[in-house]
Amino acid sequence: MPPDATETKKRLMRAAVDEFARYGLAGARIDRIAENAAANKRSIYMHFGTKEELFDKVVADSMVMLADSISFDRGDLAGYAGDMFDRLERWPHIRRLYYWANLERERPIDAETAQYRQRVTAIQAAQTAGRIRDDIPAADLMAMVIAIVNSWDTAAWSLQALRSEFGSRSRGGRRAAVVAAVAGLAQPPAHTT
Amino acid sequence: MPPDATETKKRLMRAAVDEFARYGLAGARIDRIAENAAANKRSIYMHFGTKEELFDKVVADSMVMLADSISFDRGDLAGYAGDMFDRLERWPHIRRLYYWANLERERPIDAETAQYRQRVTAIQAAQTAGRIRDDIPAADLMAMVIAIVNSWDTAAWSLQALRSEFGSRSRGGRRAAVVAAVAGLAQPPAHTT
Numbered sequence: 168m169p170p171d172a173t174e175t176k177k178r179l180m181r182a183a184v185d186e187f188a189r190y191g192l193a194g195a196r197i198d199r200i201a202e203n204a205a206a207n208k209r210s211i212y213m214h215f216g217t218k219e220e221l222f223d224k225v226v227a228d229s230m231v232m233l234a235d236s237i238s239f240d241r242g243d244l245a246g247y248a249g250d251m252f253d254r255l256e257r258w259p260h261i262r263r264l265y266y267w268a269n270l271e272r273e274r275p276i277d278a279e280t281a282q283y284r285q286r287v288t289a290i291q292a293a294q295t296a297g298r299i300r301d302d303i304p305a306a307d308l309m310a311m312v313i314a315i316v317n318s319w320d321t322a323a324w325s326l327q328a329l330r331s332e333f334g335s336r337s338r339g340g341r342r343a344a345v346v347a348a349v350a351g352l353a354q355p356p357a358h359t360t
Numbered sequence: 361m362p363p364d365a366t367e368t369k370k371r372l373m374r375a376a377v378d379e380f381a382r383y384g385l386a387g388a389r390i391d392r393i394a395e396n397a398a399a400n401k402r403s404i405y406m407h408f409g410t411k412e413e414l415f416d417k418v419v420a421d422s423m424v425m426l427a428d429s430i431s432f433d434r435g436d437l438a439g440y441a442g443d444m445f446d447r448l449e450r451w452p453h454i455r456r457l458y459y460w461a462n463l464e465r466e467r468p469i470d471a472e473t474a475q476y477r478q479r480v481t482a483i484q485a486a487q488t489a490g491r492i493r494d495d496i497p498a499a500d501l502m503a504m505v506i507a508i509v510n511s512w513d514t515a516a517w518s519l520q521a522l523r524s525e526f527g528s529r530s531r532g533g534r535r536a537a538v539v540a541a542v543a544g545l546a547q548p549p550a551h552t553t
Contacts, residue, residue, distance in 0.1 A: 191463065194386030230516065263463065269514055270384065270459055279518035287519075287526045300544065306527030307537040310515040311508050318507035319500070321462055321514065323423065325472035326480075326503060333480045334499030344500040351493065352545045 178204040188260035191267040192222045226268045227276045229261045234282040242293025248349040251316045252342050300355045371397040381453035384460040385415045419461045420469045422454045427475040435486025441542040444509045445535050493548045
């Protein structure tokens with residue numbers, strides 16, 4: 168591929184990430200992506216195919232980048248939650264892509280599923296070792312940890328309106344609350360041996 | 361208002377709930393709502409104003425209906441989570457409206473905020489009474505409980521693909537996992553008095 172085509176592809180991907188993160192799949196407009204990338208619509212179809220295919224690529228790349236950036240040592244769920252919190256504070260567009268994909272594109276992404284499989288297997292091993300409660304299935308725990316990390320960002324605006332009065336007032340406070348919550352959630356019940 | 365106008369309004373609201381739950385605000389089409397309600401587009405503007413105003417009404421009505429249907433005795437978070445789980449299994453469109461509104465309509469709804477305020481205040485009272493851990497602010501706990509209830513439905517499809525292998529296999533199993541998780545999350549740490 169000639170260098171200028173690579174450069175155009177990169178600009179298109181950046182513009183597509185912005186557009187889809189802001190407007191979702193249905194709301195995104197291909198001509199706006201082309202305009203913001205200083206390219207033409209035809210080059211999008213040529214490089215990426217349909218709008219849906221471009222969306223899938225944007226989501227897959229973002230999710231794999233996010234997962235690759237977070238360590239997951241010995242199924243340490245609280246540490247994992249803290250790490251994920253930090254990444255998503257830095258990359259808020261990934262969170263929006265995640266939720267758009269959930270609502271608008273009901274299909275798994277193979278590379279992402281492979282990463283989840285590694286993590287869920289690590290949680291199972293930690294459950295067997297007694298470090299994580301074993302009365303909740305490993306995949307359920309994974310889903311809950313992600314949900315807790317995102318809890319303020321997915322909260323209704325009507326609840327967010329109460330945050331300054333009844334909630335964590337700083338980013339550090341929110342992070343501490345997330346880590347404490349996941350630690351409490353993961354803890355094996357005190358009455359077990 | 362003549363009876364037939366009331367009837368038309370009801371049909372339009374039902375069609376609007378379906379349309380917005382499926383496609384969100386940007387993706388919804390007013391002419392499809394009119395068609396499904398056997399009404400004309402003009403009657404939508406007449407009764408509800410703009411597409412955005414109709415969306416706001418659909419979301420507000422749905423959220424208030426949901427909140428009214430769930431009891432919240434003495435800040436019993438695990439019971440609340442179980443109740444909310446049951447309602448959202450019965451009314452899956454409300455969950456979708458909740459997430460669309462989060463992504464597409466960044467503004468609180470007064471009636472919903474008033475309900476959240478009651479609940480958050482009840483959590484604070486339960487924290488003071490020592491029934492709920494007090495190291496996480498009450499509004500953060502509220503946001504986390506809602507996130508856990510919805511955790512499978514907001515999970516990436518790439519994680520959902522692993523549910524049959526590593527997760528709860530039945531609705532009852534998912535409900536039990538949610539209630540156990542919220543109980544663990546809310547529990548005051550064992551080392552406190």
